[in-house]
Amino acid sequence: MSVLSIKDLSLEFRTFDGVYKAIDRVSIELAQGEALGIVGETGCGKSVLTRAAFGLVPTPPARITGGTVSFLDRDILGLPQNELRAMRGRDVAMIFQDPMTFINPVFKIGTQLIDSIRAQRHVGRREAREIALDMLDKVQLPNPARQMDSYPHQLSGGMRQRILIAMALAAEPKLLIADEPTTALDVTIQAQILDLIAALVEDMGISLIMISHDLGVVAQVCDRIAVMYAGQIVEDAPVSRIFDHPAHPYTKGLLAAVPHPFSPADTLSGIAGALPNLYEPPQGCRFAARCAHASAQCRAADIGFRHIASGHAVACTLFEDEAAHV
Numbered sequence: 001m002s003v004l005s006i007k008d009l010s011l012e013f014r015t016f017d018g019v020y021k022a023i024d025r026v027s028i029e030l031a032q033g034e035a036l037g038i039v040g041e042t043g044c045g046k047s048v049l050t051r052a053a054f055g056l057v058p059t060p061p062a063r064i065t066g067g068t069v070s071f072l073d074r075d076i077l078g079l080p081q082n083e084l085r086a087m088r089g090r091d092v093a094m095i096f097q098d099p100m101t102f103i104n105p106v107f108k109i110g111t112q113l114i115d116s117i118r119a120q121r122h123v124g125r126r127e128a129r130e131i132a133l134d135m136l137d138k139v140q141l142p143n144p145a146r147q148m149d150s151y152p153h154q155l156s157g158g159m160r161q162r163i164l165i166a167m168a169l170a171a172e173p174k175l176l177i178a179d180e181p182t183t184a185l186d187v188t189i190q191a192q193i194l195d196l197i198a199a200l201v202e203d204m205g206i207s208l209i210m211i212s213h214d215l216g217v218v219a220q221v222c223d224r225i226a227v228m229y230a231g232q233i234v235e236d237a238p239v240s241r242i243f244d245h246p247a248h249p250y251t252k253g254l255l256a257a258v259p260h261p262f263s264p265a266d267t268l269s270g271i272a273g274a275l276p277n278l279y280e281p282p283q284g285c286r287f288a289a290r291c292a293h294a295s296a297q298c299r300a301a302d303i304g305f306r307h308i309a310s311g312h313a314v315a316c317t318l319f320e321d322e323a324a325h326v
Helices: 046-053 082-090 109-121 125-140 157-169 186-205 214-220 239-244 249-256 296-300
Strands: 002-015 018-031 033-041 060-072 092-095 175-179 206-213 226-231 232-238 306-309 313-314
Touching: 002 046, 018 033, 018 046, 018 060, 018 206, 018 232, 033 046, 033 214, 046 060, 046 082, 046 175, 046 206, 060 092, 082 092, 082 109, 092 157, 092 249, 109 125, 109 157, 109 249, 125 157, 157 186, 175 186, 186 214, 206 214, 206 232, 214 226, 232 239, 232 249, 239 249
Parallel strands: 033 206, 033 226, 092 175, 175 206
Antiparallel strands: 002 018, 002 060, 226 232, 232 313, 306 313
């Protein structure tokens, strides 16, 4: 069963400098219980994609110019804001990178968690408190009863992120979207939070979208990775295929830029050049200007996806003879 189906979604921002084409014909399918990672460098559109799908991008200045979004077999583009808000609270949960942005600093943790649960599950305060304590225990927050009476500033960054996870999952959603949930944390806490998210998602049978610029983060949690560049998906494959058999030159560049503990420092390489101007996006492959394999064909026309292995699709002319366009 498909939990989320995004087909040919395009979105632009109207600014004083012109029309910025942030998302261009992006398609994603997410199955029940599947964990998908969306990776790419800053500015590629990975966060805007999921926010646009669920009505979290302000319109104006944003405008969806094409495509469809289906959630639990229901077309949700164009739904009234009150219906989208109810859906986001009940069926779709989101975790962001800075918990202090989404936890009110002037209210106790328990008050916020109980109010959130009551709004989503329509239960009494006593039952909501029991659910809150259970969720804080599930996210491995030490001494949950005491932390319920704490203010956010009294807790560490890792503890606040655990509370945000508890708030997100208390409604038992069908889909969890985690947007750079560990960026503000140190390395050891990052690993704990990622392990926690993976365990809870598997235990509760929730589908997951993990957004990150870090391939190592999504590899730890996800089953599949979609690589995004300049507003487009350029490669979509199982995690093992992305790491063992990367196909798109951009994916290979991302992997080459990741430090390895057993490799000398001089083997690390960056990707030359910069993202294209999305006010006037180039024809053909948007990575062509930075690609050592680019040909006239790459720059002349849109590059469709090719299936090169089971569950592995890539938008690159290097595979022109190996598989058909999809």
